[in-house]
Amino acid sequence: MKNIKFLIAGILFGIILSKTQVVSWYRxxxxxxxxxxxMYGVIGSAVLIGIVIIQLFKKGIIKDYLGNQINVKDKKKGFIRTLVGGSIFGLGWALSGACPGPMYVLIGQGALSVIIVLFGAMIGAFIYGVLSKKLPN
Incomplete structure (x- = not known):
């Protein structure tokens, strides 16, 4: 019961994704x-909100759910890995019509064929986890 707030946040997130048509294959x-x-408006809004929240974490204005300060580290810069990773993500998104968050919403809406897409995403994440130490920085 102590984690009910996360379940409620997830349900609200799913409702928002559904109502804004972010999960729509046509969109x-x-x-x-x-x-x-x-979709560009939705994605752009999410990026801007993410930037603001990260800055608030860095300045210590907001903390994690336990009240602890979060040390936000700068990411490694790398053009090639960003290009390759973004291309793989975009190709999977274009072919399946769903990115990770909306996959769960679509399954919840009864689009059970998305379970295959979710399984593919899990395999991809597993492969990345195995190979990540061997990839160039």
């Missing part, structure tokens, strides 16, 4: 064909 298709600003 994703429109985005990749540059026919609509909808």
């Amino acid at each position: 994703i298709y429109e985005m990749f064909k540059f026919q609509s600003f909808h």
Whole structure:
């Protein structure tokens, strides 16, 4: 029962993704064909909110859920790995019509074929975990 707040946050997140049509295959298709600003607006808003929240964590204004200060480290810079990782992510998103968050929402909505996509994402994450130490920095 002490983690009920995380369940509630997840349910609210799923409702928001569903109501804003972020889980809609048609909206994703429109985005990749540059026919609509909808998804770019949602993604841009998420990036801006993320930037603000990270800055608040760095300054110590907000803390984690236990009240502890979080030490946010700068990420390693790397053009090639960002290009390769982003391309693999984008290709998977374009082929499946779903990125990681909406996969769970789609399964919850009854689109059980997305379980195959979720399984593929888990395999990809597992492979990355195995190979990550061997990849160049």
